[in-house]
Structure formats: C-alpha cells, structure tokens
Amino acid sequence: MMVTTHAFVGLALASAVAVAAPDLAVPAAVGGAAGGLFPDLDIVGKHRKTLHFPVYYSLAAVPAVAVAVAAPGPATVAGALFLVAAAVHSVSDAGGGGLELKPWEGTSERAVYVHATGTWVRPRHWIRYDGSPEDFVLGAVVAVPALVVFDGPIRSAVVAALVASLAYTVVRKRIVEYAPEWMK
Template structure:
C-alpha cells in the first residue's frame, strides 16, 4: 500500500487512545505516524525487507504496550505506538500487491520479508498495488476516522496526507513510467561516461 495509507492507518489506530487519554494524544499520535511510515525508509535499501519485520514488530509491541499501560510516560507511549503502527504497516503490505516497481504486471508474488520465518510472504492482493483505487479507499476510511476525531496539527496532517494520497492515486502509473524513463536515461549517461573515461 502507498505511504499515505500507512500513515493514515497508523493515525487511525492511535486515535481512540488519543481521544480517551488526551494528555497522551501527542506522543501516541506522533509515535503512530512515525511507525506507520518508518518501515518504508528501506526503499533506499532492500524494500520491504531491510526495515520490514511483520513478526518482529508485533512481538516487540506486546511488552512495549504492557509497559506503556503500567508506566504511561510519554516516551514509552510513543515507542509502543510506533511499534504497533510499524507492525500494522508490515501486515498491511502482505494484503497489498507485490513490492516490484510495476506491481500491476504481477511478475512477482513477494509482498514482505518475514525475518523470523526466513522467507518472503506472498502478496494477497486485496489491494492490487500501491496507489490503486482500493488503496485510496482504505486511506480515505482511515483518514476519515482521524479527521472526525482529531483536532489541531494532527488533523491538518491528516488532511494533507489525504490530499497526497488522492494525487498519488491519480498519477501512480504515470509516475512509474516517468521514473522508469529517468532510470533508463541515468544508466545511458553513466554508460557514456564510463566509455568516455575508458578512451582517455
């Protein structure tokens, strides 16, 4: 699923806690927002493997949530919220499309790597690919929950993230074509540079 969906689902999961315990709203929402997007920082490494731990985050979140319930300091609450949102992110990736560059072509069934099981989990394709209309539907429902219940800066963040989700969905396939063209030109320029340096 697309990054805005992960961010909005993270916020939606944390929203009930923020409403019931308003004193902890900022750490729980900030932790959930960061946890919702954190696994995708591995896009610069091995995407859906380097920072994706579908079992690991879940197991780590159990004692973290228990500690947050007992101690309840903002820092511990933020960490617990981050781990829960990261676990949800990795599980959600399993229900979307594969992690390939153009997932609608279905050349791969790899959804997310499970380090505990030591293998790639298969994509279930409940949402066909990141940025598909059904992905936007999930983002809209999650964003709607946050928009209705939250106020202030987190409501603004939710509205902006929803806007990004709409734009990304509208241009998802074109962006893939554009990125592919840019990668091709970069490779051609690199090859020309290599050939030119070799002649010296």
C-alpha cells in the first residue's frame, strides 16, 4: 500500500482519540501519522524488512496503550499511536502486493518479513499493489475521519496527501518505464 494510505490509517486512529480527548488531538495525529509512515523509511534499505516489525510493534503497542490510558498526556498518547500505527502498517503490508518492481505481475512471494520467525509472509494481493486504484480508494475512505475531525494544518496535509496519492495512482505503472536502469 501507499505510504499515504498507511498515514491515513494512523490518522483515523488518532481521530478517535481526538474526539475523546480534544486536548490530545495534535499529539495523537502526529503519533498516528508518524507511526503510519515510519516503517516505509526502509525503502532505502531492505524494504519491508529493516523497519517493518509486525510482531514487535504489536507487542510494544499493548503496554504503550495501557500507559496512555492510565496516564494520558502528549508523549504517552503520541507514543502509543505511533506504535499501533506502525504495527498496523507492518501487518497490513501482507495484504498488498510483493516486493517486485512490477507488483501487479504477482511474481514475488515476499510481502513483509517477520523477524520473530525469520520468515517472509507472502503477499495476499487484496490491494494488488501500491498505487493501485483500490489502494487509492482505501486511502480516501480511511482519510475521511481525519478530514471530519481535524482542521487547519492537519486537514490541509490530508488533502495534499490525497492529491499526491491520486497523482501517484495515475502514474504508478508508468514509473517503471522511466525507472533508472539499475532498478530494472
């Protein structure tokens, strides 16, 4: 899935917190969006392996959420949402395509690495590939809570990310035609 889709999921989680505790809306949004984005920073390394931790983020999220519920504050809420969003990101990548340059061809058996078992989870292709039309639709739907709950810079960032997501969706398959030779 697109990194924006993952960020929108983190913001959807943050929207629930913002409704319940408006004074924690901004830390929730920052933590949720950052956690949704963070695993994909490994695009420059071993993608879906270096920073994708489906088991470890999930395990770390449980006590972090408990602490945020027991002692709600900007740091605890942001930290809990970061870990939950990073866990959801890492787990949900298995629902998409594989790691090949043209994931719509479905030739890869590697979706996300599970460090705890030392194995790769195979792609499920529920979202055929990052930037597919269904990826854009999912991202747009998941962005709705953030568009409704937040205003100002957060809403503006969501709108800008939706526009960028649509542009990426339009050109996604063509990108590989213009990719540098070393990517092919």
